[in-house]
Amino acid sequence: MTGPGPRQVELLAREAAYLAPGASEEAALGGRVFVSGRGAVLVDLDGNEYLDFAAGTLTQSVGHCHPEVVAALTEQAGRLWNVHDFATADRAALCELLAELLPEHLTTLAFFSTGAEVVEAALRTVQAVAEPGRNRVGALRYGFHGKTQGARMLVHWDVGHQSFAGNSVLGYSPYCYRCPLELTYPSCDVRCASLVRRHIAEKSNVSALFFEPVLGAAGVIVPPPGYWEQIAAACRDNGVLLVADEVLTGGGRTGSFLASEALGVRADLVALSKGMASGFPFAVLAGTDAVLRSPAAARAGSTASTYASNPLGIAAAKATLSVLRRDTLVDRVRVLGDLMAPRLAELHERYPNLGDVRGIGLLYGLEFVHDRQSRRPAPELARRVYQAALDLGLRTAIGGHVIRLAPPFTLDDGQLRHGLDLLDRAIGGAVGELR
Numbered sequence: 097m098t099g100p101g102p103r104q105v106e107l108l109a110r111e112a113a114y115l116a117p118g119a120s121e122e123a124a125l126g127g128r129v130f131v132s133g134r135g136a137v138l139v140d141l142d143g144n145e146y147l148d149f150a151a152g153t154l155t156q157s158v159g160h161c162h163p164e165v166v167a168a169l170t171e172q173a174g175r176l177w178n179v180h181d182f183a184t185a186d187r188a189a190l191c192e193l194l195a196e197l198l199p200e201h202l203t204t205l206a207f208f209s210t211g212a213e214v215v216e217a218a219l220r221t222v223q224a225v226a227e228p229g230r231n232r233v234g235a236l237r238y239g240f241h242g243k244t245q246g247a248r249m250l251v252h253w254d255v256g257h258q259s260f261a262g263n264s265v266l267g268y269s270p271y272c273y274r275c276p277l278e279l280t281y282p283s284c285d286v287r288c289a290s291l292v293r294r295h296i297a298e299k300s301n302v303s304a305l306f307f308e309p310v311l312g313a314a315g316v317i318v319p320p321p322g323y324w325e326q327i328a329a330a331c332r333d334n335g336v337l338l339v340a341d342e343v344l345t346g347g348g349r350t351g352s353f354l355a356s357e358a359l360g361v362r363a364d365l366v367a368l369s370k371g372m373a374s375g376f377p378f379a380v381l382a383g384t385d386a387v388l389r390s391p392a393a394a395r396a397g398s399t400a401s402t403y404a405s406n407p408l409g410i411a412a413a414k415a416t417l418s419v420l421r422r423d424t425l426v427d428r429v430r431v432l433g434d435l436m437a438p439r440l441a442e443l444h445e446r447y448p449n450l451g452d453v454r455g456i457g458l459l460y461g462l463e464f465v466h467d468r469q470s471r472r473p474a475p476e477l478a479r480r481v482y483q484a485a486l487d488l489g490l491r492t493a494i495g496g497h498v499i500r501l502a503p504p505f506t507l508d509d510g511q512l513r514h515g516l517d518l519l520d521r522a523i524g525g526a527v528g529e530l531r
């Protein structure tokens with residue numbers, strides 16, 4: 097197939113007459129109309145099938161329409177939809193389930209509905225508990241934390257979602273492929289981390305560091321060993337709270353329930369959302385008792401909002417996480433990741449325009465460049481690969497010159513191999529067209 101089929105084209109035109117522009121690059125370039133999904137497979141309006149290596153938007157960890165999640169939602173939909181943040185039996189059970197999945201020190205939970213909402217809640221918490229004079233927060237270049245005003249304050253790269261005037265202090269991210277210090281790992285001795293560490297030690301007005309343990313939206317930037325150790329120690333020694341934004345990485349995506357856990361960071365607060373509730377609005381802030389139960393943070397109403405704790409989101413989260421735990425899917429992420437890594441390394445070797453391939457667990461970024469010498473980003477090539485893959489029946493995600501792969505954890509080995517074969521053909525075709 098080339099592009100969307102006739103029924104999709106007609107529907108897209110109908111919508112375009114009304115919809116404001118501003119859709120994601122993926123949706124705008126892809127131009128598909130999906131009508132159903134089951135497991136790792138999506139079907140479009142013209143009846144074409146796709147392997148979904150974007151997992152919804154990193155939401156479908158247990159695949160599309162997992163029967164147990166469907167059953168839980170159907171049952172909930174017939175019973176109760178919203179009672180503000182009153183207690184429910186499912187919420188109590190979900191708390192217990194999360195306590196089993198999270199690291200032991202994260203003993204207190206608060207529920208929200210979106211990634212940006214939970215990041216805002218973390219910002220409010222930090223502001224509430226901060227010592228006088230600690231009126232700034234730290235964030236890393238290339239972090240993405242959402243589009244609400246507070247979250248945008250933490251964004252330090254040209255993604256179009258920065259705040260009007262930043263109030264957050266900037267730290268170097270571990271972007272080895274494009275090192276801002278023009279150094280090379282490991283001879284660099286992780287200097288980027290030393291500079292962040294020094295900054296933290298010298299600035300006595302910083303209350304917390306907000307960070308993505310693996311930076312997702314900027315193209316899956318995985319820190320080298322040594323990076324987090326140094327920074328986490330500096331935060332500890334200087335009374336700076338560590339706030340892990342695991343909206344994208346949390347819930348097993350990197351091969352551990354939390355990426356921060358795997359990287360050895362003991363965060364004070366962790367924000368989770370995407371992979372938790374199979375695409376239903378749901379987010380959770382997990383934290384230490386010391387922070388979330390401190391009288392300053394625990395003011396009446398501080399964790400309440402209209403859709404926080406909504407029973408449908410809670411039902412979806414409870415069902416999704418029960419499947420994740422029972423089917424030991426986080427272990428499965430590591431197994432699938434081990435199959436994926438060598439195949440992607442082989443593509444990297446074969447295609448010179450594939451400048452960098454990096455990832456962890458079932459989260460990979462493929463960075464396209466004009467040539468390996470200049471490393472000049474090649475977004476037009478990434479767009480061709482993205483569209484060629486869709487035409488072959490593979491859905492990936494795209495951001496600028498980076499293609500992101502993040503399939504559901506329930507994928508079987510054959511589907512993984514087939515998806516990577518399609519990707520290989522898509523890259524081959526797109527590179528060929530350029531010549």
Ligand SMILES: Cc1ncc(COP(=O)(O)O)c(C=O)c1O
Pocket residue numbers: 210211212213215240241242243308312313341342343344345369
């Ligand atoms: C790390 C991270 N934080 C926060 C957000 C914002 O989440 P939402 O789109 O649900 O507001 C995102 C969204 O992609 C994200 O990747």
